[in-house]
Amino acid sequence: MNKLQAMEVFVQVVDTGSFTRAAQVLDLPKASVSTLVQALEASLSAKLLHRTTRMVTVTSDGAAYYERCVRILSDVREAEESLSRMRINPSGRLRVDTPTGLSSEILVPALPSFFERYPDITLELGSTDRPIDLVEEGVDCAVRGGPLLDTSLIARRVGIINFVTAASPAYLARYGMPQHPNDLVRHRCVNYFSAKTGKVYDWDFNRDGERIEVPMPGVIALNDSNTYVQAGLAGLGIVQMTDYLLMRHVEEGRMVQVLPDWVSDALPVHIVYPQNRHMSAKVRVFVEWVSEVFANHPQMRLGAQPAVAPAASLTA
Incomplete structure (x- = not known):
């Protein structure tokens, strides 16, 4: 058994609450996910998960082991990435979720500059105006406008919406x-x-x-x-x-x-990602790139004032 892989599988099962969703996120057969968790329990001589036909919950031993696994996996990724950043560019699949209008109007037109810098990253860009569960849907990070309601996420403020x-x-x-x-x-x-x-x-x-x-x-x-x-x-x-x-x-x-003298409340824009994951190199460079795009955009940069058009006249 690959212990690190088994730990990663176990953490994903706990995060998603499901063997099926964990298998989807990790791109593994469901049977492999189940086998790895069972082998991990056997090697530890401890029951880590309660399984029913409807849900999967963590045992008290499993909860303690989960916290250790998260720290170990984070340390391993940090060690690997600290070396890889010195030798190669960030690479691999990056899943991001963004609001539809912000994606089509600002981010997508700017993406050629991102791929010029990071040609080895494959971007999967979801555009939706509904809130999503990053862990359950296997999303690495998301751009969100408005107040942050999910305190389990780490957030970096990158812009403002007027x-x-x-x-x-x-x-x-x-x-x-x-x-x-x-x-x-x-x-x-x-x-x-x-x-x-x-x-x-x-x-x-x-x-x-x-x-x-x-x-x-x-x-x-x-x-x-x-x-x-x-x-x-x-x-x-x-x-x-x-x-x-x-x-x-x-x-x-x-x-x-209409009503150009009246200002509506501005909203902050953040990039968010799960706090129980070390920020990978590909997420880090995407966050920095988005921050740069917004900082150079007259309507998105922090401190930007609401736009006012010249007065227009109408005739019936």
Whole structure:
């Protein structure tokens, strides 16, 4: 039995709570995962896991052994990578999850520079606006906007998101330009809802110490940022979305900024990864690259101010 491999398999089973999911993450046959854990238990003369038809849980002996395994595997990876960084570039498969709009608008266009630096890394880039379980889904790291709700993850703040409120010229020609957030109750608005909870998000506005947070009336709610922008372009209503997705449409005349004197709450952007894993070289270089991309982006860098378009006039 390869003891280190058996330890890695055991840790993955505990992390995912399943032999099947552990096998998927490690790209091993389920039978091999089960055999390695059984051999590990036999070599230790201790039962590490409770198995039922529905779930796998760790025993008290298994919990203590799990903590030791995590430290040992982390030390081994650190020792290997400290040597490999001196000889070769980072390599291998890297699984990353990012929000859809941020991925399509900022990260994907910048990826040629990443592959020029790290040609031996194979990137699997998932784009979704729903929160995911990094360990269960075998994701190495994720880019996330907004407050961090999962305290089990290590996070590095890499940027900031500002928001813009806008509508299509056709919509404003028909319904008029709101002058105050309270005017929005007489308008159609495109709402955004949480893919996890189904909750529709309220809109917030700030100006000179005055804060307004109100639910928006609307006939449609969406949960994908790119689709959301398309709804605004189609004239379905007023939208409030990240400035990096909306401002180019404003600058090109397809959208008009609404209530430019009112600022919405900015959100932090973090890269997160599981805390029970030593940051591998490929994750480290990806984190550094994303930080660099955002630092050079006028709307994403830390401290960036909300964008305001030149005043536009509308005629009916």
